[in-house]
Amino acid sequence: MKIGIIGSGPSGLYLSIFLKIKHPESEVVVFEKESKLSKKLYATGNGHCNLLNKNLTKDKYNHPDFMASILEKYGYPFLEGVLKSLGIELTANGDYVYPLSESAPSYALYLKKLAEKVGVTFVTETRVLDYKAEEKEIEVKTDKKSFIFDKLIIATGGKSDPKLGSDGSFYEILKKHGYSIVEPIPGLTPLTLDDKDIKPLAGVRHKANVKAFLGKEKIFDENGEVLYKNDGISGIVIFNAESAIYRHKNPKDIELVVDLFPEWSFEELMNRLAHDEALNSKFYLDSYLVEPLQKHILSRSKGNDALCIATSMKNLRYSVKDHYGFDYSQVTIGGLSLNEVDENLSSIKEKGVYLIGELLDVDGDCGGYNLTWSLLSAIIVFKSL
Ligand SMILES: Cc1cc2nc3c(=O)[nH]c(=O)nc-3n(C[C@H](O)[C@H](O)[C@H](O)COP(=O)(O)OP(=O)(O)OC[C@H]3O[C@@H](n4cnc5c(N)ncnc54)[C@H](O)[C@@H]3O)c2cc1C
Known part of the structure; x- marks a missing residue:
């Protein structure tokens, strides 16, 4: 199986690792338009990376009903276990959970090295311009050349703090494919x-x-x-x-x-x-x-x-x-409508296409809930592929 992932943020990065471990024979290729992988992850939690929260409840998210069934299946102990199975040690300050190093750069580097070790391929400084999903294959068109995949995961993030990578430009591509986008608004700002x-x-x-x-x-x-x-x-x-x-x-x-x-x-x-x-x-x-x-x-x-x-x-x-606007925002309110995906976060419109992470109309409170959603959405797709 050939799997393409657009975006090397935490959602794309987690999923690339899970899929390559589960299907070692598969080719897993991650496209990233920046030269650095997971640029935003380096800045999280004031440089400490608040990646989970022990008080993981549906009311911490904009769509509590949508989150309820997900959190029933994958609660905090499950997520902690998933990270530990990847060799990720954790520490907590109250309910706020961090990597043991308490360093976002170290955590980002760890995930990158782990992905490389299991055999994920990264194609950096390459912007995906469009894709074409057909019955048997999906063509990904970049600013350099085109690639063919069996499955495509879109993990291009929201619009917040655009200097860190995600600038909302993929919403426009999805609109051209007929997807509905809930108006993006800056969340978690002064x-x-x-x-x-x-x-x-x-x-x-x-x-x-x-x-x-x-x-x-x-x-x-x-x-x-x-x-x-x-x-x-x-x-x-x-x-x-x-x-x-x-x-x-x-x-x-x-x-x-x-x-x-x-x-x-x-x-x-x-x-x-x-x-x-x-x-x-x-x-x-x-x-x-x-x-x-x-x-x-x-x-x-x-x-x-x-x-x-x-x-x-x-x-x-x-x-x-x-x-204060998108430049000062930590998460985007709005994004790809949840009506566009099924319970596996698979596109209802386009076969073989999955949509994960902050790109979707899911936003959480401060305290690790957004990185938790990156992990949760990666797990949901991983379970179905
Ligand atoms: C300053 C700051 C601090 C934060 N701190 C925390 C925290 O401590 N805890 C927490 O839970 N959340 C935090 N967040 C939120 C969290 O970082 C995001 O919710 C999370 O990174 C979203 O992950 P993602 O993989 O969905 O998207 P992103 O991390 O945004 O990654 C998407 C990637 O896709 C790439 N991309 C986009 N379009 C294309 C294209 N066309 N072609 C190729 N590549 C493309 C982008 O360059 C980007 O690297 C913080 C956010 C900010 C801005």
């Missing part, structure tokens, strides 16, 4: 805020609870560290909020509500503030917040008493202007 008071806070970090409201509907509620920027707000909790917001069809009039002290009830915070103010009238707020955040709170409080300050601290309201 948010810009419509707020003139934000600028002096640039660089300030604080643990918080963040809620997002679409009109009156609460669509997001999570704790985490926020990081203020010149014109907006960032941090893992904000990335997740951004994805929750922009997964909505009509993300208008979005309000963020930030509670700077979620571990205390309103009454508890108010009593503490009143007590500490009585002790140290002038400087008691210094023990709560850094100076720019104190000023921000005071400028938004109706008065200087504990009641007003506690209200501000637990109720900072910001109007969301926009997301």
